[in-house]
Amino acid sequence: MSTKGTHIPDWLAVPFAGITPAPSQERGQDLFPTGNWRAIRPVYRDKMPPCNNACGTNEKIQGYLDLVKRGKYLDAYALIKEDMPFPSVTGRVCYHPCEQACNRGQYDEAISIRAVERFLGDLGQALPRDVVTAGRPNGKKVAVVGSGPAGHSAAYQLARLGYTVTVLEKSPKAGGLNRGGIPDWVLPQDVLDREIERLVELGITIKTNTEVGKDVSWDELKKNYDACVLAVGLTEPNSVRADGEDKHGVVYGLPFLRDIGMGTSKVKLGPRVAVIGGGNTAIDCAREALRQGAEEVTMITVEGNTSEMPCVPEDLHDMVAEGVELMHGRAMTAALGNGKVEALQLCRARFSGAINASPIAVDRESPAERFAVDNVIIAVGQHASLPWLPDEFKNERGTIRIDRFGRLGDTNFFAAGDVVQVGSGQPLMVVNAVGDGKRVAFNVDKVLRGVPLQERMVPIDVITDLARMNMTYFPKFPRVRQAMLEPASRRRTQDEVIQAYSEEQATEEANRCFSCGTCNACDNCYLVCPEPCIVRSVRSNGLYKILVDYCKGCRVCIEECPTGCLEGVPELDFDTGVVRMDTAFAITPGLHGRQAEELRRLPDKAPKDIENWR
Amino acid sequence: MPAIEIQRQMLPMFPSPNQGARFYNPELPETEPFVPGHRTCAGCGPSIQYRMTSKASGDNTILVGPTGCMYVANSSYLCTPYNVPWAHTQIGSSGSFTAGVAAAYEAMIRKGKWKGAFPNIICEAGDGSASDIGLASISGALYRNHDCLIICYDNEQYANTGIQASSRTPYGGMTTFSPPGPTIPEAKKLFPKDLARMMAAGHPHCYVATASVGYPIDLMNKVRKGLNHKGASYLMVYTPCQKGFVYETPRSIDLGRLVVECGLYPIWEWNPEKREFDYSFRPQNMRPVSEYLKLQGRFGHLHAEHIATLQKFANEQWRMMKVELPAALIRAADAKNLVDMASAEAAAAIAETV
Ligand SMILES: Cc1cc2nc3c(=O)[nH]c(=O)nc-3n(C[C@H](O)[C@H](O)[C@H](O)COP(=O)(O)OP(=O)(O)OC[C@H]3O[C@@H](n4cnc5c(N)ncnc54)[C@H](O)[C@@H]3O)c2cc1C
Ligand SMILES: Cc1ncc(C[n+]2csc(CCOP(=O)(O)OP(=O)(O)O)c2C)c(N)n1
Ligand code: SF4
Ligand code: SF4
Ligand code: SF4
Ligand code: SF4
Ligand SMILES: [Mg+2]
Numbered sequence: 001m002s003t004k005g006t007h008i009p010d011w012l013a014v015p016f017a018g019i020t021p022a023p024s025q026e027r028g029q030d031l032f033p034t035g036n037w038r039a040i041r042p043v044y045r046d047k048m049p050p051c052n053n054a055c056g057t058n059e060k061i062q063g064y065l066d067l068v069k070r071g072k073y074l075d076a077y078a079l080i081k082e083d084m085p086f087p088s089v090t091g092r093v094c095y096h097p098c099e100q101a102c103n104r105g106q107y108d109e110a111i112s113i114r115a116v117e118r119f120l121g122d123l124g125q126a127l128p129r130d131v132v133t134a135g136r137p138n139g140k141k142v143a144v145v146g147s148g149p150a151g152h153s154a155a156y157q158l159a160r161l162g163y164t165v166t167v168l169e170k171s172p173k174a175g176g177l178n179r180g181g182i183p184d185w186v187l188p189q190d191v192l193d194r195e196i197e198r199l200v201e202l203g204i205t206i207k208t209n210t211e212v213g214k215d216v217s218w219d220e221l222k223k224n225y226d227a228c229v230l231a232v233g234l235t236e237p238n239s240v241r242a243d244g245e246d247k248h249g250v251v252y253g254l255p256f257l258r259d260i261g262m263g264t265s266k267v268k269l270g271p272r273v274a275v276i277g278g279g280n281t282a283i284d285c286a287r288e289a290l291r292q293g294a295e296e297v298t299m300i301t302v303e304g305n306t307s308e309m310p311c312v313p314e315d316l317h318d319m320v321a322e323g324v325e326l327m328h329g330r331a332m333t334a335a336l337g338n339g340k341v342e343a344l345q346l347c348r349a350r351f352s353g354a355i356n357a358s359p360i361a362v363d364r365e366s367p368a369e370r371f372a373v374d375n376v377i378i379a380v381g382q383h384a385s386l387p388w389l390p391d392e393f394k395n396e397r398g399t400i401r402i403d404r405f406g407r408l409g410d411t412n413f414f415a416a417g418d419v420v421q422v423g424s425g426q427p428l429m430v431v432n433a434v435g436d437g438k439r440v441a442f443n444v445d446k447v448l449r450g451v452p453l454q455e456r457m458v459p460i461d462v463i464t465d466l467a468r469m470n471m472t473y474f475p476k477f478p479r480v481r482q483a484m485l486e487p488a489s490r491r492r493t494q495d496e497v498i499q500a501y502s503e504e505q506a507t508e509e510a511n512r513c514f515s516c517g518t519c520n521a522c523d524n525c526y527l528v529c530p531e532p533c534i535v536r537s538v539r540s541n542g543l544y545k546i547l548v549d550y551c552k553g554c555r556v557c558i559e560e561c562p563t564g565c566l567e568g569v570p571e572l573d574f575d576t577g578v579v580r581m582d583t584a585f586a587i588t589p590g591l592h593g594r595q596a597e598e599l600r601r602l603p604d605k606a607p608k609d610i611e612n613w614r
Numbered sequence: 615m616p617a618i619e620i621q622r623q624m625l626p627m628f629p630s631p632n633q634g635a636r637f638y639n640p641e642l643p644e645t646e647p648f649v650p651g652h653r654t655c656a657g658c659g660p661s662i663q664y665r666m667t668s669k670a671s672g673d674n675t676i677l678v679g680p681t682g683c684m685y686v687a688n689s690s691y692l693c694t695p696y697n698v699p700w701a702h703t704q705i706g707s708s709g710s711f712t713a714g715v716a717a718a719y720e721a722m723i724r725k726g727k728w729k730g731a732f733p734n735i736i737c738e739a740g741d742g743s744a745s746d747i748g749l750a751s752i753s754g755a756l757y758r759n760h761d762c763l764i765i766c767y768d769n770e771q772y773a774n775t776g777i778q779a780s781s782r783t784p785y786g787g788m789t790t791f792s793p794p795g796p797t798i799p800e801a802k803k804l805f806p807k808d809l810a811r812m813m814a815a816g817h818p819h820c821y822v823a824t825a826s827v828g829y830p831i832d833l834m835n836k837v838r839k840g841l842n843h844k845g846a847s848y849l850m851v852y853t854p855c856q857k858g859f860v861y862e863t864p865r866s867i868d869l870g871r872l873v874v875e876c877g878l879y880p881i882w883e884w885n886p887e888k889r890e891f892d893y894s895f896r897p898q899n900m901r902p903v904s905e906y907l908k909l910q911g912r913f914g915h916l917h918a919e920h921i922a923t924l925q926k927f928a929n930e931q932w933r934m935m936k937v938e939l940p941a942a943l944i945r946a947a948d949a950k951n952l953v954d955m956a957s958a959e960a961a962a963a964i965a966e967t968v
Contacts, residue, residue: 001651001693004700008692023693032651032693069636472871475898477635511636522631523639527830528867530661531650539641550650554657554856559864562637 001032034531038553040568042525042546047463047517047565051113054101057083057153057435061098061113062518068116068510069520073503077120078131084117084434085156086195088125089149089178091118092187092498095280095312095429103516106466109479112509119506125194134202135162140448143168143225145212148176149430150417151231152199153437154444158229159202161445166225167204170211173262176233177418178430180258181281183288184494189261213388227412227444230400231437234382234418234428240276242345244335245378253277253285253379260288270374271295274344275324276332277379278302278309283316285377286324290491294375298325300332302349302360318484322491331360333368335376344371384419397423405453406440412447416440463517469564473524480509519544519565525557618724621731623674625838628831640831645673652688652695657863659853659870660684660767662827664695664738667765667851670834671841673698675734676715680708680748682740683774683855684767705743709751709764712737716760734841735762741782742772744850745809756817756846763840763847766809769855777858781807784878785927786920787912789858794915801915805927810850814884814891819845822884826852828870829881832895836883843886852879860911872906875899877928877943880935893935900937902946903928908955918952925952 003023013022049062060079067076080087094114102110124130140163144155147169155165173179174196178187200206210216212232221228237252239245251267253275259265273294275286278301289297299319303309305328306316320326331349335341348363384399393408395401399422400408400415407414417433426432443453463469483499484490490497501509519541526534526544533550534557536543546557558566628640647668654661660683668675677700679685685702688695703711716735722728737755739748744766752764771789772778779791785805788794794801814822821843825833833851840847854861854869861869873879874897881895903924907913916924925947932939945951 001690001695002649002697003693004697006692012692023691032653032690034651034653037656069638472868472898473637475632475635508634511634520638522637523642524637527639527642527666528662530654530656530658530665530866531652532646532648532665533650547650552656554866555864556657556662556866560867 033549034552035547035549038548038551038571040553040555041548041571042551042553042555042558042566043569044519044542044544044546044565045461045567046519046541047461049516049518050101050103050462050464051098051111051516053462054097055083055435056097056429056431056433057438059083059098059117062513062515064120065111065113065116065510065513066515066518066520068120068506069513071507073120073123074131077124080117080120081124081130081132083438084431085153085198086121086192087117088121088191089187089195090431090434091115091121092191092496093178093182094431095427097427097429097431101464103464103466103469103514104512107471107474107514108476111513112479112482115480115482115501116506116510119501119503122500125191130198130201132156132160132198132202134159137164138162140164140226141166141224142444143221143228144231145221145228146176146231146233146417147171147174147196147206147208148231148233148417148433149178150233150419150433150437150440151176151229152178152195153434154229154231154416154441155199155204155437156202157438157441158444159199159204161441163445165204167199167206168210168212168216169206169208170214171258171262172208172264174206174208175261176231180261181254181284182430183257183260183284183291185287185291185490185497186284188496218388218390221413222411226448227414229437229440229444230408230413230415230419231417231433232384232386232419233433234384234422236383236385237378238381238383240332240378240380242332242334244337244341247335247337247341248339249337249341249373249375250335251375251377253281253377254382256285256377257281257288260292267292267375269294272372272374273297274332274371274373274376275299275379276376277381278311279379279381280311280315281381282377282379283311283319285379287319287322287491289375289377290322290324291494296325297323298327298371300327300330300344300346300371302329302331302351304329304350318487318497321487323487327371330369331362332376332378333362336370341373341376344373344376345369346371384422386419399423404455405443406436407443407447407453412444414440414444461517463564469514469516470560470562473522473562474514477512479512480505515563517564519561520563522562524560524562525566528556528560530554530556620720620723622842622844623672623731623734624842625670625672627835627838628670631831643669643672645669647671647673647675647677647696647698649695649697651693653690654683654687655855655857655863657856657866658683658687659827659855659866660740660769660773661688662866663765663767663833663851663853666827666830666834667736667738667837668696668698670837671734671736674731675736676700678703678708678712678715678735678737680711680737680739680743681705681774682743682772683769684738684740686774706747707751708737708739708743708748709753709755711751712762712764713755713758713760716755716762720761732761736837736841737762737764739764739766740773741766741768741770741809742778742780744768745781745807752848753813753816756813756820756848759817759819759845761845763837763849765837766848766850767853768809768850769853769858770806771855771858773855773858782809784924786907786916786924788915789912799915799917800920800923801912810848813848813850817846817848818884818889819886820884821845821847821886822849823847824850824852824879824881826870826874826879826881827854828852828867828872828874830867832881839883845886858912860914861909865909869906869909871897872901872909875901876903876906877932878903878906878924880931882935896937900932900940900943902943904946904952914955916955918954919949921952921955922947922949 051061064076096114099110237254273289330346334345336343346369352361416436533547648665779789788801792802883892
């Protein structure tokens with residue numbers, strides 16, 4: 001409180017009400033402790049935004065969107081690189097669980113997080129030198145088997161921690177399914193090449209054409225390295241167990257795409273192609289079949305309709321736009337033909353259980369149908385091939401047995417990616433493999449340093465209820481759409497279908513982010529407090545402070561915080577030197593006790609004045 | 615004698631906090647002419663207004679405060695929350711006092727006794743002071759066009775003396791002077807005095823505007839416009855009072871938005887050069903009045919017919935602002951479509967503004 005312009009006679013320079021110190025001419029009144037009116041205290045507490053939580057590698061999405069809003073693209077790129085080695089790749093291929101979780105989806109349309117990620121990834125690709133550097137060498141050697149997303153991520157994090165990393169890859173080119181699964185028209189190979197170069201720039205050695213079990217043995221891995229990460233993925237396609245699957249013209253989705261990706265494909269498709277399967281791989285196969293020259297492509301699914309298909313709806317939509325036909329509720333029971341497939345035998349079928357992986361119930365009553373084809377591509381999942389793995393580490397699902405830290409028994413071997421996630425209920429996708437690789441890398445480091453291992457992060461207070469934020473501050477605003485090639489022009493080429501954001505588009509889209517649960521320094525709390533008792537040294541997250549000596553607990557700031565990072569907690573005790581009114585005249589130690597003493601001495605101080613005054 | 619150049623502060627406008635889809639307040643002045651420790655109620659709307667106004671106005675400011683909460687509740691034991699020169703005046707004489715301050719500075723500058731920019735002279739009168747007791751003196755100051763800004767912080771009642779009806783108290787508003795009962799179930803029968811419009815009509819050479827604490831940047835910009843205007847300016851600002859309106863304290867800003875979104879507090883500016891009203895301000899939504907009323911205990915007694923009467927009033931305000939009325943609001947002006955307050959689960963018709 002101020003005393004500006006007021007003359008304070010000596011006899012009035014006394015403490016008031018037993019609590020407040022005396023005002024002085026120069027400083028005014030330091031403390032009228034209105035904080036003791038308060039029953040609820042506002043506190044700043046950032047929450048976990050649902051996008052960060054849903055991301056398989058917990059990218060700090062809210063954080064980099066906020067940096068993009070401010071035009072700090074390089075900082076945004078550096079932030080994303082903490083958890084994600086190749087945003088240019090995930091910015092194109094990710095199935096974006098973050099966008100499914102995005103709170104803005106409940107309001108108008110989810111943030112196009114992947115598109116902004118791609119914008120940052122491409123920015124990083126254009127840098128002459130990456131922002132990330134290798135850690136100081138610690139003299140320890142780690143082998144990473146497999147150069148897919150999980151292996152890439154583990155190698156990247158280990159190199160940052162100072163390990164000497166060697167990646168062993170059985171294929172002629174590195175990249176795993178990023179190269180030999182995801183088609184070029186989704187992820188151009190030069191983008192992936194550049195990201196693999198970045199790994200090499202970190203000092204990582206990549207040995208291609210090097211297969212564990214053939215070129216390198218288990219014992220050699222054990223002997224030559226301090227630790228080893230197995231990220232070998234699922235390399236073998238599943239069969240549909242139909243008669244005549246060995247006929248000419250029957251191909252499997254995984255090798256079909258892999259050979260195209262590696263540049264070693266010899267498959268020539270006929271005009272009529274059927275694709276068996278209803279997932280993302282089947283969609284990629286069907287769309288690739290068009291690009292390989294097929295005239296009529298039909299996708300045959302056991303699922304009864306499109307909404308049951310375990311795939312990304314946008315991709316399904318784009319496939320249909322390119323002219324692929326759909327046939328639902330059928331299972332392929334035989335490949336018919338003389339040496340070469342000429343038709344398929346299809347039966348009415350459905351899944352016996354709720355999830356798509358449950359056994360298929362074929363309806364033997366209804367008559368089988370004949371469906372004429374020149375080729376059939378079977379894309380119904382894949383499994384691991386681990387003949388080199390010692391039996392003690394195999395589990396009942398035919399994959400690697402690990403503990404909850406990703407470790408094989410008490411060895412220095414760890415496993416990550418599809419090979420351990422298959423059948424776990426976790427969807428198989430690049431970002432989950434990246435996250436798995438990251439977490440395992442940190443645990444490798446812990447084992448080698450002899451410190452306790454860490455489980456997957458438990459999310460704390462994910463803010464998904466819009467009522468905890470203030471939507472008034474967010475006008476409805478449509479999502480910024482990425483441009484796409486037209487179906488007619490794209491269906492025969494390997495050109496990238498989805499186009500990049502411009503800088504303006506990226507910021508416009510980032511501007512839509514609510515910044516859920518995380519202060520983005522909008523200054524609203526600071527502006528609306530009636531006291532005002534909210535101060536900030538610098539306008540930045542974490543630097544806002546409430547002067548609790550004065551805050552009356554009106555909670556206007558909480559109500560008006562757009563992001564929901566302010567919350568109220570019941571006041572249990574005053575620990576800031578402020579005491580409750582009802583104890584104002586009790587003689588207790590501390591501030592007000594001291595003042596009570598001063599009050600008692602009052603008459604000695606100004607006896608005359610006070611007498612006259614009365 | 616050479617002409618004396620009066621140096622004016624000419625404060626710049628704040629950019630809008632809405633940048634595309636993003637909400638981000640503009641950089642605000644560091645200065646804090648209104649400091650904590652005062653004893654207004656928690657969540658006090660007039661205090662929010664006072665703080666925003668003084669922050670917008672800056673350190674070279676002189677404040678004048680006639681009797682009311684912003685004097686009585688605020689200043690205690692020689693101290694005030696005002697860290698710039700401030701004077702309390704008798705409740706009826708704020709206009710004359712403010713005019714005197716402005717005239718004194720003009721004279722001092724003329725005589726070379728005051729160097730530097732002309733101070734921002736702001737009178738902060740409550741609605742009781744501005745619309746009833748001090749109306750004459752304020753009108754005088756405006757008419758004589760003294761270089762000052764007179765603000766009516768409108769909490770729609772005499773708050774400081776324990777909530778009595780003023781001529782700004784809305785139809786249906788309960789106060790200690792307008793209690794609801796069997797004879798007058800709606801509590802207050804009269805509609806509020808159209809104070810700001812009266813000031814614009816009567817003193818057309820002045821800059822006159824209405825504002826609300828629900829739109830802080832708009833409010834702060836209007837304060838600066840009023841101060842930049844050479845001559846007298848007048849602002850009427852909606853400032854909810856939790857004690858008199860009987861609402862949950864966190865709602866102070868929210869009510870400031872709702873009252874505008876319901877059409878009960880039209881936001882406009884009077885342009886003294888063109889001599890015309892500017893009705894271009896549009897809230898984000900339009901809502902039925904019941905959404906605003908139901909948050910406040912002072913309207914808890916209203917029956918459907920009273921709510922319909924208030925809706926009719928609001929609809930007239932929208933028409934006056936040349937806003938096309940959505941069907942939901944026309945329906946809401948018919949008591950048949952409404953329920954009494956006690957059981958009111960008000961209809962949630964929200965229509966986008968044009
Ligand atoms: C066709 C297809 C399309 C897909 N599209 C997408 C998509 O668009 N978005 C998405 O998020 N996910 C997609 N996925 C899923 C995603 O690709 C996988 O979840 C992810 O690649 C798993 O990564 P990983 O590192 O565990 O395995 P992989 O990527 O399979 O990598 C394993 C690597 O280990 C190597 N390897 C295996 N055995 C050995 C050995 N013994 N010695 C040395 N090397 C070995 C393999 O050659 C391979 O390079 C797709 C999957 C498929 C099949
Ligand atoms: C001439 C005169 N009449 C009555 C009063 C008593 N009085 C003191 S404050 C006040 C209320 C003023 O109301 P308003 O101007 O609306 O300010 P608020 O208290 O609502 O902030 C009244 C009536 C007075 N001080 N002087
Ligand atoms: S609005 Fe922003 S912070 Fe919130 S979930 Fe979506 S991307 Fe994340
Ligand atoms: S607005 Fe100010 S007084 Fe009210 S709770 Fe927040 S910090 Fe406290
Ligand atoms: S109102 Fe704005 S500045 Fe204050 S805590 Fe919330 S996000 Fe941060
Ligand atoms: S009575 Fe109303 S105007 Fe007065 S201090 Fe309390 S809230 Fe503010
Ligand atoms: Mg009043």
